[in-house]
Amino acid sequence: DTEVTQTPKHLVMGMTNKKSLKCEQHMGHRAMYWYKQKAKKPPELMFVYSYEKLSINESVPSRFSPECPNSSLLNLHLHALQPEDSALYLCASSQDRGNRPYEQYFGPGTRLTVT
Amino acid sequence: DAKTTQPNSMESNEEEPVHLPCNHSTISGTDYIHWYRQLPSQGPEYVIHGLTSNVNNRMASLAIAEDRKSSTLILHRATLRDAAVYYCILRDFRNTDKLIFGTGTRLQVFP
Numbered sequence: 001d002t003e004v005t006q007t008p009k010h011l012v013m014g015m016t017n018k019k020s021l022k023c024e025q026h027m028g029h030r031a032m033y034w035y036k037q038k039a040k041k042p043p044e045l046m047f048v049y050s051y052e053k054l055s056i057n058e059s060v061p062s063r064f065s066p067e068c069p070n071s072s073l074l075n076l077h078l079h080a081l082q083p084e085d086s087a088l089y090l091c092a093s094s095q096d097r098g099n100r101p102y103e104q105y106f107g108p109g110t111r112l113t114v115t
Numbered sequence: 116d117a118k119t120t121q122p123n124s125m126e127s128n129e130e131e132p133v134h135l136p137c138n139h140s141t142i143s144g145t146d147y148i149h150w151y152r153q154l155p156s157q158g159p160e161y162v163i164h165g166l167t168s169n170v171n172n173r174m175a176s177l178a179i180a181e182d183r184k185s186s187t188l189i190l191h192r193a194t195l196r197d198a199a200v201y202y203c204i205l206r207d208f209r210n211t212d213k214l215i216f217g218t219g220t221r222l223q224v225f226p
Contacts, residue, residue, distance in 0.1 A: 004158075031212065042202060042216035043159060056212055090158050101147045101206050104214060106158030 004107035006091050012113045015081060021110045023074040023091030032074040033104065034066060035090040043090055049074060081114045088112075119203045124221045127193045135188040135220055137203030142183050147206045149214070150177065150188050152199040159202065159216075162188065198224045 004025045013019050023032065031050045035043040048056035049068040063085075065077040074091055088109040095102040120138040127133045139148065150162040163170055163177045165186070170177045176189040190197055200219040207213070 033212075042219055043214075045213060045215070048212045050212070092158070101149065101164055101208060103149075103161035103164070104159075106160065108156075108158050 004091055004093055004105050006089075006107035006110050008110060009108070010111050010113075012115060013078065013081065014115055015083070017081075018077070018079045020078065021076040021089055021091075021112075023076075023093075023107055024072055025093040025105070026072055027093065027105065028071075029093035029095055029105070030071060031094045031102075032068060033092040033094075034074070034076055035092065035106075037088040037090055037109070039087075047076075078112075081112075083114050086112055086114045119205060119217045121201075121203055121217060121220045123218070124223065126223045126225065127190075128225050129195060130192050133190040133193045133197070133222065133224075135190075135201050135203075135222065136185065137187070138185045139203070139205055140184045142205055143207070145207050145209050147208055148177065148179060148183075148186050149204040149206050150175070151202045151204065151214070151216075152197075153202070153219075154196075154199045162201070164206070193222075193224045195224050195226065198222055 007022045033048050034046040036046050037043040045058050046060045047066045052068045063080045067075040088111050090109045091107045092104040094104045147164050147166050149164040151159040152162050153159045163175050165177045165179050178187045200221050202216050202219040
């Protein structure tokens with residue numbers, strides 16, 4: 001099973017709402033990632049978790065709060081978002097960190113619209 | 116992070132070979148060359164990677180220039196399913212967590 005699943009597929013939320021995006025993988029990968037992709041632009045790295053600990057935060061605003069409850073799950077909690085945060089949010093996973101260029105497996109993404 | 120330059124778009128006919136170029140003149144000795152592609156309405160998908168030597172796998176071939184300042188992704192027989200945005204990415208093996216995507220090449224395949 002080389003699948004990364006993401007729920008929900010689509011999400012519409014108001015600026016005062018709190019919502020969460022969920023990502024799951026069962027490949028035994030110990031690194032997990034959140035990316036943001038605006039329309040017709042390349043994906044941009046947001047966060048990296050390694051062995052369930054946050055290792056990289058690419059200066060993401062605090063209204064985005066990641067969480068890694070266990071090695072298979074990655075959440076992104078959303079609060080007080082702005083319309084410009086509307087985008088496709090992609091989750092990815094890969095084998096251990098280190099100096100090996102392990103490929104990243106991406107999920108299909110959650111398309112978020114903030115109204 | 117080292118930068119890559121790719122053409123914005125390319126076209127091909129089905130069953131013909133496709134050569135997708137990438138320039139990376141500022142590549143360092145610790146950078147791997149990775150290629151990912153993103154089909155419409157999907158997340159990116161790993162294609163191939165290399166360091167110095169040419170590489171082949173079931174999806175594609177990667178030809179790396181001797182000075183490593185450029186590389187070419189080769190799809191041997193394009194199919195309609197290969198229509199996607201292809202990203203050439205330099206990945207420092209000292210910090211392999213980061214995939215910094217460039218603007219990519221949008222490949223159109225015609226029947």
